[in-house]
Amino acid sequence: MRWWEALPWLAGIAAYFLFPNYLAFGTQVLITILFALSLDLVLGYAGILTLGHAAFFGAGAYTVGMLALHWGWNEPLSGLLAAAIVAGAIGLASGLVLLRTHGLTLLMLTLCTMALLEEGANMASAYTGGFDGMPGLKYAPLLGLFPFDLLYFRSQYVYALALLFACFVVVRVLVHSHFGLSLTGIRENVIRMHAVGAPVRARLVTVYSVSAALAGVAGALFAQSNAYVNLSVLSLERAAGVLIVLILGGYGRLYGAFVGAVAYMVLEHALAKAYPTGWQLGVGLALMVVALYARNGMLGLADALRRRLRGGRGR
Amino acid sequence: MDLTSILLGGLAAGMVLFIVSVGLSVTMGLMGFVNLAHGAFAMLGGYAIVLSMSGWGLPFPLALAFGFAAVGALSVVLERLLYARLYRASELDQVLFTIGLVLVTIAAVTLTVGPETQTLVLPEWLRGQTDLGVVRYRTYSLMLIAVGAALMVGLWLGFERTRLGAQIRAAVDNRRMAESLGVNVRRLFTVTFALGSGLAAVGGGLGAEILGLDPQYPLRYLAYFLIVVAVGGLGRVSGVFLAALLIGLLDFVLKIQFPKGGTLFIYALTLALLLWRPHGLFGRRSG
Secondary structure: OOHHHHHHHHHHHHHHHHOHHHHHHHHHHHHHHHHHHHHHHHHHHOOOOOOOOHHHHHHHHHHHHHHHHHOOOOOHHHHHHHHHHHHHHHHHHHHHHHOOOOHHHHHHHHHHHHHHHHHHHHHOHHHHOOOOOEEOOOOOOEOOOEOOOOOOHHHHHHHHHHHHHHHHHHHHHHHOOHHHHHHHHHHHOHHHHHHHOOOHHHHHHHHHHHHHHHHHHHHHHHHHHHOEEOHHHHOHHHHHHHHHHHHHHOOOOOHHHHHHHHHHHHHHHHHOOOOHHHHHHHHHHHHHHHHHHOOOHHHHHHHHHHHHHHHOOOO | OOHHHHHHHHHHHHHHHHHHHHHHHHHHHHHOOOOOOHHHHHHHHHHHHHHHHHHHOOOHHHHHHHHHHHHHHHHHHHHHHOHHHHOOOOHHHHHHHHHHHHHHHHHHHHHHOOOOOOOOOOOHHHOOEEEOOOOEEEHHHHHHHHHHHHHHHHHHHHHHHOHHHHHHHHHHHOHHHHHHOOOOHHHHHHHHHHHHHHHHHHHHHHOHHHHOOOOOHHHHHHHHHHHHHHHHOOOOHHHHHHHHHHHHHHHHHHHHHOOOOHHHHHHHHHHHHHHHOOOOOOOOOOO
16 A cells, blocks of 8 residues: 555545535546446456447446336435446356457457447337436435435535445455456466466456446446436447546556546546547547557656656666 | 349448458458558548549549549558557557547548538439349449459459469468568558558448448448458458448348347347357458
């Protein structure tokens, strides 16, 4: 545990007091951080390249939405749990089948799985509201005490922050455990891991399912905080968006999700509405530059800078 | 619509997919490079063709040649300057780079030309219908089928009978061995990439009436091109041909019969096919 690991949480708490008018936006940032964290587990640590992670985000969102709309189940915390279970189950099922392949084939399969879910949701419009989605979802007060709907930004923000913290603790423990270290081994040299006798596929499927469950929690939070779910939660835009966020911040190092989400969403909020085409151009250019020169994102650049500043003192 | 019309319509759509995707399949099989920006070359070619016809009054065949040459030249520049740096990079970096390139291309086209759909104005001799004896069908679609078939034959001959084709086939099967036999693989990459992108450009222009032509084209059809390439097998021209016809036909038929569930079937089919044969229907593991 290093001292600066407390900084993101202090910043999160400070934001509550410093930006009282932006707490709804802040909740969305927290949700994106959680989503990016889940992607970091599969992409940054296990090395599974997926363009379909929104499948689990959407699964979580629709679970919460359908529970609230059709079965009147609107207790927030149990809704989260249901979303995590459903998303995790989909992750387990698809992981068992998909993770036999790799490379372009795996990429295509993750895309197809997500597209299947999206089309399925579109077709089952009686349950999901189809293209229009499910607006106006209502939720019961959290723990019976705190009122919880669109108007109560403050309680939603605190709720999201607490959940992010809990999930982050899980991820951090996982990543620093033997399990997490073996994932790095699998990512770097899978043949050797097989030779050493590591249960490669079991590990990959496990981390894929855990990541899916976390993405599902993020999706559930999305449905709860926006009181609205539509097909965009399962779209390629959302999957590509979270990938961009993670890469820009730096993958494989947990805090890249924080940095990337804050930077991307703040910039998007400021620029995208005013100059939508310019924003697209900028994001495209940034991606090209990152792919060519700054593979480890913003945190990687910060590392390189720190090393260069320290290099002067000799090692 | 009767069966023959449906069949012809689907074949035409499949041919367009083939013309655009064959370049992607060969370059991915040859270079192992995940190029998600291939659709952008098709779009740029389409714009070049349509705009040269409307702006400069070029006749249709000349406009096609112009599109081929212009996009081919552009792709050589991009390949030498940017793509070549990422040949040894991870798949993730390649995906990121090409997604970035797509976004930049879409934004650039939106900013210079505008977000509207461009319409292809067909020359006189391609409009209307042609009577084939058995059936009357749109001349344009028949032309597409003919061009696609001719391209397939031409490519097959090119791969089987020319030295360049042999070199490409060798490098796709086993790049290192080909290099040690004296094949200049780097130059092969550039040539193949240029040819592939040029073909995509022609496909983008030819297919403008079926697939449409607007700035969102590369992203909208990315999944289709990737599906055709993955199902057909990387680097297998005959595989891409059959996969493109299959997907084009299926999509066409399903959109008419089941407007709501058609795309779902294609994704499910792709999923099943790739799980059964991860290297594509006709691909095989390369060395």
